[in-house]
Amino acid sequence: MKNILLAFPFLTLIACDSSQKATGHWHIYRENDRFKTIYLMDVGEDSVAYYSDPLYGKNEGYYDARDRVLAFPGDCGSMQFKYSITGKSIYLYNEYGNWRGEKCGDKCCTPIEDFKINLKFDIQFPQVQKMRDSLRIVEFENDRYKEPVILGKLKPEFDYFYEDEEILLELGGKLAEKKHIGDWLAKERSRLREQEQRFLSFKFIVDKDISLKDLKPIVEEFRKHDAPKIWITCLKPDYINQEEMFEHVRVVDIDLNQDLTLSEVLN
Helix, strand or coil: CHHHHHHHHHHHHHHCCHHHCCCEEEEEEECCCCCCCCEEEEECCCCEEEEEECCCEEEEEEEECCCCEEECCCHHHCCEEEEEEECCEEEEEECCEEEEEEECCCCCCCHHHHHHCCCCECCCCCCCCCCCCCCCEECCCCCCCEEEEEEECECHHHHHHCCCCCCEEEECCEEECHHHHHHHHHHHHHCCCCCCHHHCEEEEEECCCCEHHHHHHHHHHHHHCCCCCEEEEEECCCCCCHHHCEEEEEHHHCCCCCCCEHHHHHC
């Protein structure tokens, strides 16, 4: 009996091995992804976990430390994992493939760096300063009907096919031209029920130094295809975390005929 009783503390130590606790902030990626697209994973002490692509938002899941399970919404269990930890690396695995991640704290990354981690574009966000009283500024709580549109210059690692100074457009995660906007809008509307389509609007992610003359033809093309609800994404001056990092300005409130950059108008 004495030997059995002595075994219980040992078993407890195994079950509660702190080296296998997944709590914290992680950068994770599929091992077979040649582009190494980074996703964010935040695991709390309360057994709640979040998996996110910063551009499209979070998915809530759960964390079971005892069974070493991390699970998120996904088709046919594709995002339900067993995991193991070695040092500051985490290994996620299931029948659909393996993922790997690195633990990242305050000294490793910031909310704005996390948001831009997978962007092909070198974006420095505009901030609203001198026009705060004359513009309608909003913060979106629900991004379900707000599709991101990116306009700017590519990061150096992506610009080998393009001239350094060329302003490029991204729609639905793919580089596009102005002539593609109509077809893309039709595709986005087709994803929604007819009664939902009127809520569809667009978050423009553009560099603060983009000229209004480069922004204007893209905005006009959206309006031409009956998509006038466009918002400019701006960085809040006093943000604390990624969920509260941005505010948005209606493009209709900006005079696009001015020979200025976006930052000269807003700052």
